[in-house]
Amino acid sequence: MKKKSLAQQILGAPYILWSALFVIVPLVIVVYYAFTDAEGAFTLANVAKLREYKEVFMISIEYSFIATVICLLVSYPFAYLMSRKKGATQRIMMMLVMLPMWMNLLIRTYSWMNILEKNGLINNFLGLFGIEPLKMIGTPGAVIFGMIYNYIPYMILPIYTVMSKIDVSVLEAAEDLGSNSFSKLRRIILPMSMPGVISGFTMVFVPSVSTFYISQKLGGKIMLIGDAIEKQIQSLYNYNLGAALSLVLMVMILICMALMKKFAGDSNDGLIM
Amino acid sequence: MKKTFCALFAVCLMMTAGMTSCGEKNITLENPSGTYSQEYAGTTLNVFNWGEYISDGSEGSFDTNAAFEALTGIKVNYMNFESNEAMYAKLKSGAVSYDIVIPSDYMIERLIKEDMVQKLDFSKIDNYKYIDDEYRDLYFDPTNEYSVPYSVGMVGLIYNTTMVEGTPDSWGIMWDAKYADNILTFNNPRDAFAIAQFLLGIDINSTDHAAWDAAAAKLKEQNAVLQARVMDEVFNKMEGENAAIAPYYAGDYLTMADNNPDLAFVYPKEGTNIFVDSLCIPKNAQNYEAALMYINFMLEPEVALANAEYICYASPNTAVIENTEYELYGNEILYPAEDAKPKTQYYHDIDVETRSYYEKLWEDILLDD
Amino acid sequence: MKKTLGNLFIALIYIILYAPLLVMVFFSFNEAKSTTVFTGFSLKWYAELFSSSDTMTALRNTLVLAVTSAVIATVIGTAAAVYMYKLRSRAWKASLDMVTNLPMMNPEIVTGVSMMLLFVFVGRLIGASNSLSFGTLLIAHVTFNLPYVILNVLPKLNQTDPHLAEAALDLGSTPMEAFFKVTLPSIMPGIVSGMIMAFTMSLDDFVISYYTTGSDFQTLPLKIFAMTKKTVKPDMYALSSVIFLTVLVLLLVVNISQIRQEKKDQGK
Numbered sequence: 027m028k029k030k031s032l033a034q035q036i037l038g039a040p041y042i043l044w045s046a047l048f049v050i051v052p053l054v055i056v057v058y059y060a061f062t063d064a065e066g067a068f069t070l071a072n073v074a075k076l077r078e079y080k081e082v083f084m085i086s087i088e089y090s091f092i093a094t095v096i097c098l099l100v101s102y103p104f105a106y107l108m109s110r111k112k113g114a115t116q117r118i119m120m121m122l123v124m125l126p127m128w129m130n131l132l133i134r135t136y137s138w139m140n141i142l143e144k145n146g147l148i149n150n151f152l153g154l155f156g157i158e159p160l161k162m163i164g165t166p167g168a169v170i171f172g173m174i175y176n177y178i179p180y181m182i183l184p185i186y187t188v189m190s191k192i193d194v195s196v197l198e199a200a201e202d203l204g205s206n207s208f209s210k211l212r213r214i215i216l217p218m219s220m221p222g223v224i225s226g227f228t229m230v231f232v233p234s235v236s237t238f239y240i241s242q243k244l245g246g247k248i249m250l251i252g253d254a255i256e257k258q259i260q261s262l263y264n265y266n267l268g269a270a271l272s273l274v275l276m277v278m279i280l281i282c283m284a285l286m287k288k289f290a291g292d293s294n295d296g297l298i299m
Numbered sequence: 300m301k302k303t304f305c306a307l308f309a310v311c312l313m314m315t316a317g318m319t320s321c322g323e324k325n326i327t328l329e330n331p332s333g334t335y336s337q338e339y340a341g342t343t344l345n346v347f348n349w350g351e352y353i354s355d356g357s358e359g360s361f362d363t364n365a366a367f368e369a370l371t372g373i374k375v376n377y378m379n380f381e382s383n384e385a386m387y388a389k390l391k392s393g394a395v396s397y398d399i400v401i402p403s404d405y406m407i408e409r410l411i412k413e414d415m416v417q418k419l420d421f422s423k424i425d426n427y428k429y430i431d432d433e434y435r436d437l438y439f440d441p442t443n444e445y446s447v448p449y450s451v452g453m454v455g456l457i458y459n460t461t462m463v464e465g466t467p468d469s470w471g472i473m474w475d476a477k478y479a480d481n482i483l484t485f486n487n488p489r490d491a492f493a494i495a496q497f498l499l500g501i502d503i504n505s506t507d508h509a510a511w512d513a514a515a516a517k518l519k520e521q522n523a524v525l526q527a528r529v530m531d532e533v534f535n536k537m538e539g540e541n542a543a544i545a546p547y548y549a550g551d552y553l554t555m556a557d558n559n560p561d562l563a564f565v566y567p568k569e570g571t572n573i574f575v576d577s578l579c580i581p582k583n584a585q586n587y588e589a590a591l592m593y594i595n596f597m598l599e600p601e602v603a604l605a606n607a608e609y610i611c612y613a614s615p616n617t618a619v620i621e622n623t624e625y626e627l628y629g630n631e632i633l634y635p636a637e638d639a640k641p642k643t644q645y646y647h648d649i650d651v652e653t654r655s656y657y658e659k660l661w662e663d664i665l666l667d668d
Numbered sequence: 669m670k671k672t673l674g675n676l677f678i679a680l681i682y683i684i685l686y687a688p689l690l691v692m693v694f695f696s697f698n699e700a701k702s703t704t705v706f707t708g709f710s711l712k713w714y715a716e717l718f719s720s721s722d723t724m725t726a727l728r729n730t731l732v733l734a735v736t737s738a739v740i741a742t743v744i745g746t747a748a749a750v751y752m753y754k755l756r757s758r759a760w761k762a763s764l765d766m767v768t769n770l771p772m773m774n775p776e777i778v779t780g781v782s783m784m785l786l787f788v789f790v791g792r793l794i795g796a797s798n799s800l801s802f803g804t805l806l807i808a809h810v811t812f813n814l815p816y817v818i819l820n821v822l823p824k825l826n827q828t829d830p831h832l833a834e835a836a837l838d839l840g841s842t843p844m845e846a847f848f849k850v851t852l853p854s855i856m857p858g859i860v861s862g863m864i865m866a867f868t869m870s871l872d873d874f875v876i877s878y879y880t881t882g883s884d885f886q887t888l889p890l891k892i893f894a895m896t897k898k899t900v901k902p903d904m905y906a907l908s909s910v911i912f913l914t915v916l917v918l919l920l921v922v923n924i925s926q927i928r929q930e931k932k933d934q935g936k
Contacts, residue, residue, distance in 0.1 A: 033843050038751030040744045041814070045767045048811045052782035053770060064651075078659075081666060104681055107674045114927040119678075120861070121919050126685050127868045128915065129692065129908045130892050132900060136535060136703055137688030140695075144526075144541040147691070161480075163541075164527050175684070179868075180816075183861045188823050190857060221823030228769060229819055229865075236775035242486065246527030249665040252775045259777050260384045261487070262651075262658055263391070272778040279773045280766070345883040350894025357716055357903065376884040377722075379894030385878065388781070394788045394800045395883045531896035539704035551898065558702035585797070610898075 059269035072270035079254060079271060086251040087278065089166065090234040093173035097181040097230050098223065100174075105185035105222075106215070109192070120186060123179045135172070135243045142168060142244070164246030172240035177233065181226035188222035189215070227286060232279055236272075251275055330370060334425065335596070339589045340372025346593070347386060347397040349576070350379040352450070354602075354609035361605035367596050373589050390415060396583040398590040403574045405646040407446050408439035412648065416579045418444045423591040426598035434575060434615035438645060446577035447594050448615035450607075452548045453573045453643060454490070455566045455632075457533075457555065462543035470498040470567045473544060474517075479524040481543035483536060486528035488661035489646060490572070491518060494546055497569040504647040508656055515660040519667050528665075537562060549632050550612035564632055570642030575615065689912060696905035703902055713906040723891070723907060730871060730888040733802075737809035738867035744810070745817030745866075746859050750851070752818070753825040768819070771812045780879035783808050787880065801882040808880040809870045816869060817862035824858030825851075 063069045108119050126134065141147045142162040149159040162168055192215060200210050238252030251271065258268035346364075356362030364375040378397075380386040383406040389395065390410075402410065410416045421427055427447060434448040456467060462481065463472075473482050473494065485491045493503045495517040501510045526542050534551070536542045538558045552564040578597060580590045596602060600618035607614035608626050613633040619625055620634065627633055635641070649657075695703045699710035717723060752768075755761040771779060784800070791799020828851060836846040852859075874889035881890065892904050 034751055034754055037747040041748030041751070042764075044744060044811070044814070045764075048783065048786075048807055049767055049770050052779065052786050055782045055785050056774070056778060078662075082662075100681065103674075103677065107678055112927070114923045114929075118919060118923050118927075121864075122682065123685065124864050124868055125912070125915060125919075126689055128871055129689060129912060130889060130904065131872050131874075132889075132892055132896070133692055133905060133908055134688045136532075136900065137691040137695075139532065139535055140539070140691050140704060141687060143536070143539060145539055146541070178685075180865065183865065184820055184823060187820065187857045187861050188827060191824070191827050218827075221826045225819040225823050229772070229816065232769060232772040236773070238775065238777075243532060246529075247522075247525065247665065249662070254662065255775045256777050257658065257662075259781055260382070260388065262655060263384070263388065264655070265781065268778065268781075272774055275775070276770070276773045280769075283769070343884075347883075349897045350891065351898040351901070355720070355722060357720055357901075358712075378881075378883060378886050379891060380878075381894045381896050389784075389879070392784055392788050394784055394791070395798050397883060531899055534702070534899040535704045538702050554701070554899070558700050558705045558707070583797070 056269045056273060059265045060273045061270075063266060064264075069266075072267045073274075075267060076270065076274055079251065082249060082251050082254050083275070083278065085248075086235050086275075087282065089170050089250065090173060090231055090237075091282075093170045093177070093234055094181075094227060094231040096170070097174050097178050098227065101178060101181040101185055101226065102219075102223070105182050105189050105219075108182075108186050109189035110194075116186075116190065120183065123182050127176070127179055131176070131239065134175075135240065138172070138175070138244065139163060163244060164248075166245075166248065168244040168246075169241050169248055169250070172244040173234040173237060176237075176240060177230040180229035180233075184225040184229070185219055185222040188219045192218050224286070228283065231282070231286075235279060236275060335370045335592065337372045339586070339592070341374075342586050342589055343374040343376055344399065344586050344589045344593055345376045345378070345395070345397045346399040347378050347380060347389075348399075348401045350381055352379075352401070352576075352610055353377075354605040360609050361602070363597075363602060363606060366602070367593060370596070371589070371592060373586075373592070375593075390581060393583060396585050397581055398584040398586045399593055400579050400581055401449055401576050402579065403576050403646075404437065404439050405648045407577055407579060408648040410579065410581075411440065411445055415582050416445050417582050417584070417587075419447065419580060419594070420591055423588075424595045424598070426595050429598055429600065429603070429616045429618045431615050431617050431620065437575060438647070440577075446579050447598065448575050448577045449597065450576045450610055451573070451613040451615050452550055453566065453613075453641065454493075454546055454571045455549050455552065455564050455641075456544065457537055457547050457552050457562055457564055458544045459537070459540060459542075459559075459561050460563050461561050462540070466563075467544070467565060468568050470494050470546075470569055473546070474521055474524060476524055478543050480526045482521075482524050483527055483529050483533060483542045483545035484521065484525060485546060486530050488657055490546070491528070491661070492657060493572050493646075495521075497567070497571065500569070503572065503644055504649060506650060506653045508653075511653070511657045511660055515657075515664060518664050522664065522667060548612070550610065552632065553611050553627075553630075566635070566641035568641075570644060573643035573645055575645075692905050693909045693912070696902055696909040698902050698905075701901060703900065703905060713901075713903045714910070716903045717906050717910070720903070723888075723903070726886050726888045726891045727907065729885055733805065733809060733887060734867050734870040737806055737813055737870045738863050740806075741810045741813035741817050741866045742859060742863040745814045745862060746821050746855075748814070749818045749821035749825060749855075750847070753822065768815050770815075772815050776873070776875035777879075779812065780808070780876040783811070783876070784879040798882060800880060802885045805877060805881045805885060808876050809873065812873070812876060813866035813869055816865040817859075820862030820865065821855055821858040824855040828854045 060072055061068060061070070063071065108116055111119065139146070143149070144159060144161070144163065148162070152159065196214060197210060200214055205213070236252045238250060238256045241248050241250040241253060255268050255271045258264045258271065354360045354363050356365065364377055367373065368375055380389070383402050386400060386402055387406060387409070390397065390400065407416070424447065430448055434451065435443055440446045456470070456472070458467060463478065472478070473484065484494065492511070492514050495514040496503045499513060499517060501514060505511065527536070529536060529545070533545050533547050534555060537545055537555050540559070549564065552562065556562045578594045580587060584590055597606070598616060600622070603614060603616040603619045604622060604625060607616070607619045614620060622628065631639065695706065696713055697709050697711070698706050699708035699712070752761060752764055787799045787804045833846045833850045836850045837843065841849065872889055874893040877887055877890055892900060895901065895904070
């Protein structure tokens with residue numbers, strides 16, 4: 027037993043060391059800035075200023091939550107269908123999901139603008155049938171769409187990897203025992219795929235709350251919390267308020283994730299927090 | 300799966316190995332007046348410039364850095380930034396030492412104030428003689444000690460002639476309900492405020508809160524007719540006829556007009572913002588002498604000409620402006636005649652307090668929408 | 669019927685995923701220096717691409733960085749996931765899970781700036797004049813890649829049967845053998861997706877890279893993002909198209925033989 031635990035320590039050591047140096051220490055720097063002023067004296071002024079950003083926080087969380095849920099609703103059946111394909115097809119499909127993300131974010135966003143613009147591809151196409159142009163760019167829908175597009179692979183992949191493990195024979199057995207599709211889904215597939223869903227939820231929700239580039243380009247006039255933080259740091263060189271905002275963002279995300287864990291039940295111990 | 304992945308990695312590595320610099324460029328330049336020596340050969344020079352802001356050999360143009368390297372034996376490390384503020388953050392941290400930076404006027408004022416750039420030895424910059432009088436002794440460097448002008452630009456109104464009636468001559472058109480949802484403005488507070496300030500006749504460098512409040516109220520009115528706040532997307536929006544009116548830089552208008560001849564440009568009568576991007580040497584530069592050589596090189600008539608043609612902005616270099624071979628020689632938009640010159644104003648480095656104040660106003664404007 | 673519906677759904681998702689890429693490939697053949705107005709077919713941006721040493725250097729830097737950081741993150745992250753999976757202490761486990769999520773929670777600019785400040789601080793301590801370099805950039809990339817690896821491997825571990833490894837131990841394998849022969853193969857799909865994600869994240873990062881890179885290592889996203897002072901030129905579209913088509917063709921070629929093989933097996 028002793029030996030095993032030593033081996034275990036060795037496995038964990040590099041990561042713990044790495045996280046302490048490059049995650050915790052920078053976090054301490056962020057906390058330090060959040061509670062000091064430009065001269066380095068302790069202050070709560072930054073945290074007090076957060077009230078002014080209540081609305082921006084709410085919008086950001088709302089949009090990313092919607093985006094994450096849609097991602098989940100689309101990814102789940104997609105991952106399921108993918109996991110039922112033959113081996114080589116699965117591999118190709120998986121790589122094809124990831125490949126678009128290898129292209130530059132800026133170029134992909136510009137291309138979406140070409141498609142969704144007022145005078146863009148979709149509206150030109152609709153115009154052929156005499157349909158009035160739709161307003162897509164500059165709407166909340168466009169921002170949410172941008173988030174979904176950019177993060178959906180991070181939902182599909184983890185769900186797919188756990189689903190590919192579910193044994194077809196288990197499903198067949200369930201069918202033999204008279205399960206219909208719905209109860210098969212509820213009783214077998216859903217619980218077994220839950221760890222993947224939670225990983226996917228984390229990897230989509232968490233980064234999309236703080237996204238800033240997409241909202242600037244597709245949103246036209248919409249400001250998210252990522253934009254606000256970027257502005258404080260970049261334009262105003264106000265690391266203090268920027269740090270405070272991002273600290274609160276972190277706490278809010280942690281709360282959301284805790285709620286999510288509660289919602290998902292205890293079946294998948296300890297994946298999140 | 301493993302197989303696929305290994306193959307992909309292998310290709311990545313192969314591409315990496317095969318990608319040595321290929322194709323020799325048009326980089327030869329006679330050693331002008333014998334000023335460039337191999338004295339600093341083998342050293343490196345770290346240059347920090349805007350993106351797409353130097354003639355780099357693409358589309359058959361002159362490869363500035365390669366020519367400098369060939370002439371002096373100095374290795375140029377060339378890195379890009381996308382805004383004055385991003386450049387400042389990196390410089391301020393002291394994390395990297397650059398030998399040359401090319402910020403704009405108000406940023407240079409701040410860098411001088413904060414003792415982040417050093418005086419230039421003008422005896423080594425013989426080609427300073429080419430700099431137009433108009434761009435000497437500018438407010439941010441009144442005694443010409445720290446900076447050498449590189450490129451100049453003015454903001455104007457770009458409009459689509461098929462969508463806009465007549466010739467707009469005032470910033471006021473950006474509030475015109477007739478063009479609702481077809482109007483763009485800048486996605487940064489300084490430039491967006493400046494338009495309202497010019498329109499209202501307020502000083503763009505005012506530190507009076509009430510003046511900023513007035514401009515902010517004007518900008519809030521604009522929300523109703525605005526399609527989007529943009530920066531680089533303006534190219535796509537205007538070229539693709541997704542919007543009718545946008546303020547942007549004169550030189551960039553020329554690029555857009557190449558792709559869409561229906562676009563026209565005007566300097567509004569209320570006045571407009573002018574900027575100068577200048578070469579500076581930061582305090583912590585490690586290759587001061589080579590940096591001076593580089594600055595002098597950038598002012599060489601041939602080099603300055605190539606860069607002016609590549610960037611498409613106005614040049615402060617008389618050897619370029621007066622060269623009849625220059626593609627943009629006498630261009631009315633870049634070099635308006637004396638009587639057609641718009642009223643112009645430079646941005647100054649506004650104190651932090653005022654900056655925070657207008658940034659807050661700006662957020663209110665964004666959220667008001 | 670059900671199957672057709674399923675395939676239609678799959679096709680629809682792929683169409684959406686690939687729509688902007690088709691637009692990108694289309695405009696890479698543009699004659700004009702525009703990514704909105706198409707004036708005529710031309711290959712000039714491709715010619716441009718291969719004659720620009722600057723672009724090629726940036727591409728090489730990007731690939732070197734993405735491959736190295738993905739490999740390092742995969743090794744450290746997989747080991748960490750195994751460690752976390754076996755942990756008994758709930759509190760310790762919970763805190764490690766939180767630490768794992770942290771790098772994803774901060775807006776990129778906060779991560780970038782805080783890491784830069786850390787590197788500068790350390791640089792001052794050891795008296796280096798340039799505290800940023802390829803090394804610091806690599807550290808930053810590995811750091812933001814790690815959560816993606818761990819979050820892909822952990823669910824896989826939760827799914828494996830712990831008795832299997834124990835059985836191997838009982839049968840006389842060393843823990844090392846048990847891990848490599850039993851656990852590792854069963855979590856391989858998770859490791860691979862984690863590595864692909866890490867590679868992808870690294871390939872396209874510009875904010876964190878901007879703040880942590882030194883004066884001589886410019887990656888493609890940094891170069892492209894800096895172009896926004898003016899506008900992104902179609903040669904970048906051409907470059908992306910080349911990468912896209914290369915990977916696509918490779919993917920199909922490598923897998924097509926396997927598909928054939930499977931079809932044959934099925935036919936029997």
